[in-house]
Amino acid sequence: MADIRLVNVSKQFGTVRVIENVSMTIESGEFMVFLGPSGCGKSTLLRMIAGLEDIDGGEIHIGNRRVDELPPSERGVAMVFQNYALYPHMSVRDNMSFGLQNIRMPREEIAKRVAAAAKTLELEHLIDRKPGQLSGGQRQRVAIGRAIVRDPKAFLFDEPLSNLDAGLRARTRIEFAQLHQRMKTTMVFVTHDQIEAMTLADRIVVMNNRKIEQIGTPMDIYTRPASRFVAAFVGSPAMNFLPVQQISDRDGMALVKLPDNSEIQTNIATAHLPNDGQLTLGIRPESVRVDSDGTVSGKSDVIERLGERTLAYVRLADNSVVIAEDEGMSRLNVGDQVKLSFDGGSAHLFDARDVAYSAAG
């Protein structure tokens, strides 16, 4: 178990910069998730920690050792690949023991470790099969087994769930959480799936366009996004964004006037807001309720009935669309006139540079 420290790490492929001056510390025993859209650089960052990509600038430390000049096998990390990368001609047992044979570990010790990992991952009955004879989920477990037997300082997972079907993905996600609780080893997990990130992570690194947008706990990221990108990327359905017509001060907090002249009282300190430039209000759908006493009016465009709740896509007078929630048994229909109430306390404001301003505390 060791911490991982990245200091001003940069990387470019040819003339294209894929990582720009990234610095962060992943604490020992922490489950850190790199979250971001395709091409944001999260997998490259993971591969740089693993040693599969060289870095062009900066330093990488694992534990007390600088590792960026070391080959992958000497960094003390184990990696589970998106496509598992099992050796197709080797049995499950050989796949797991191959790395240990390479370091000339005594046979008895190898056998002991493989047996223990196979038991933990319920692979005992598959131990002599080849990867081609296994299902996707089983291959996934073998890949994890191969990582576990090496007793690494840190586990690196590169989108390991993306090849599984929805049901298996949900089950395996829980297994990952249990694995981390049991092993308490540093784990770095790359995904573009926000549910995986929110459910597994101790902390999330949200990446976009080669840079870190925000590092924080899942709830931090959700409730106090640092930028409009984070606010839009995390949460499903996505956050509503509405143009602000005017900001006024009420008891030190911002009172937002929307284009249809409706007003929303926020808990965002007016003093922190910029004096110039267009502001945008951001509010999550669960903070916008369909309410006959609501102050904002509109017409429902689309109704999505999800069972436990109903989502209404409501078009306001200025033609902007707001996603609002209603109860599961909602009688709302497409085309109905709807009144909405906004819980301004949980709203955010974003300036012209997409920097977020959230409620204090």
Next chain:
Amino acid sequence: MSAADTATDVPAPARKKRFNRTEVLAALIFVLPFVVVYAVMFIYPTLQMIWLSFQKAPLIGAGTFIGFDNYEKLFKDRLFGVAFWNTVYFVVLTVVPSTMLALAIAVGINRLKGWTQSVILACFFIPYILPVSVVFRVWGWMFDSQFGILQPLIALFVGENVPVFRTLPLFMPAVAFITIWWTIGFNILLFIAGLRNISPEIYEAAALDGTSRWRQFTRITWPLIWPVTVLVLTIQLIAQFKIFDQIYLFGNGGRSDATMGLVQLIYRSAFQKNNGGYGATVAVVLFAVIVIFSVLQFQMLRARGEK
């Protein structure tokens, strides 16, 4: 109404025929041209060849049935023995060395990047597109005992110029060497295709597993391209058993009885001596040898790979 009646009243579920007539007809129409060509161009001549081997017959025209006389004669024929062992010697000199060399070169080329990879691959592949006559001219000139560009090199080792194609112990190794040079490009191409099929992630996993270069080759690369190796070995085996052109051209004017291969013996018996029956007998034996060796080799090697 009885239970039995009830049962018969229920309509049996309509069973869909596995193949309907139109499908069968369509399949036949698609397959027929090949079957006809295959029958006319391969099966019929093969059967004729086998039948001819039991006859005393000229190449063209009727013969007389003589049972196994041709086969008896064949196994007593000293020239057949020479031709058989020359062919086997040539196969030994070419098949495995050519395959191993192609594998080594392919692994090397596969490590190159960008345009250097294409240029080097092209360099190895270009000889493969040359006709045998050009290969004969090029190497005949290079090994020429008086003016050959390679003779100074040979003289450096043995002290004098050597007429390579007129020196019996050197003839087969020299022709084998030239054949490998000529045909290796295709084998390299097959190996490169096999190597490119291996996911880079597997090598990355091996790097994380601390695998040395040699162990990576022996434990990962080679097992994964074993099927290609078996294919190349089998193709090579079949091709080299049929050796004719190179031996015929390079041996022309020399002691052709001593350098003869099996196909050359067929050619001489059937076309030069007009002994179609005997030529067919040698052909049948060669056909049987190729089938037996290639099937055996393919099966054995494949089984090893699956173990």
